[in-house]
Amino acid sequence: MGSTTSLIEVIFYGRGGMGVVTAxxxxxxxxxxxxxxxxxxxxxxxxxxxxxxxxxGRISNEPIQIRSEIYEPDYSVVIHASVMDLMDVSKGLKKDGVVIVNSHLSPRELSSRFRKGVRVASLNATKIALEELGVAIANTAMLGAFARVSGQVGLKALTSAALMRFSGEAGQRNVNAIKRAYEEVQFE
Structure with missing residues (x-):
């Protein structure tokens, strides 16, 4: 599903204190x-x-000059699904864009929430976070799902960055969450 265009834009949605900025x-x-x-x-x-x-978040092969909000994302990463009741997480999504949702529902079950043509991926990242981290903060698991669905970042680089951000046992637990999510995400 990945694209090799020079600028990829991502909006992360969630709730305060749940690692949206950290993601x-x-x-x-x-x-x-x-x-x-x-x-x-x-x-x-x-x-x-x-x-x-x-x-x-922005990803580019060239230096990024723009420093503004994103209005037309390539990907929307929904870390806490309850925000979908308050915000249109597919607003402005580019053609062939993908919404990646933390949910126990399948992509097919979630697709009815979005306009025709929006591609959906999902996984129960909260379950993974609880099992791997012991807390319901699913941000790193959702990064694993993003890596798999988008192809924009490799698993090795992502786990290395997580180990830099979270030290010791917490780092390894986040790596485990990333790897599980990478394997468990469902998309069509």
Whole structure:
């Protein structure tokens, strides 16, 4: 499903305190380990823990000059599915764009929530996070799913970036979550 165009844009959706910004930052670090350029842009407001939040990520083979919000993403990564009741996570999605959802539902079951033509991938990243990390913070698992679905970042670079971000046992647990999600994500 991956594209080799020079700029790939990703919007991460979730809730405050659930690692949405961290996901964008780890992705940016991971692609830089592959010789690409990565950018993470957090959106901060008066959000409190649990409030809907977004973060933006860009991947490019060229230096990234733009530093704005993303309005037409290639990928939407929904870390906490409840935000789909509050935000249109497919808004502006490019043709052939993909929404990757943390859900126990299959891509087929989720597809009715989106306009025709939106491709959907899903996995139960919360379950993986609980089993691997002991907490329901699914950001790194969703990065594993993104890597598999998009082809924009390799598993080795992603796990290396996670180990840099999370030290010791927490790092290895996040690596395990990434690898499981990479294998378990479903997409059509």
């Amino acid at each position: 964008a930052e780890v992705l940016a670090e991971a692609v830089s380990r592959e010789g690409k350029y990565g950018q993470a842009i957090p959106i901060f407001g008066v959000e409190r823990r649990g409030a809907p939040v977004r973060a933006f």
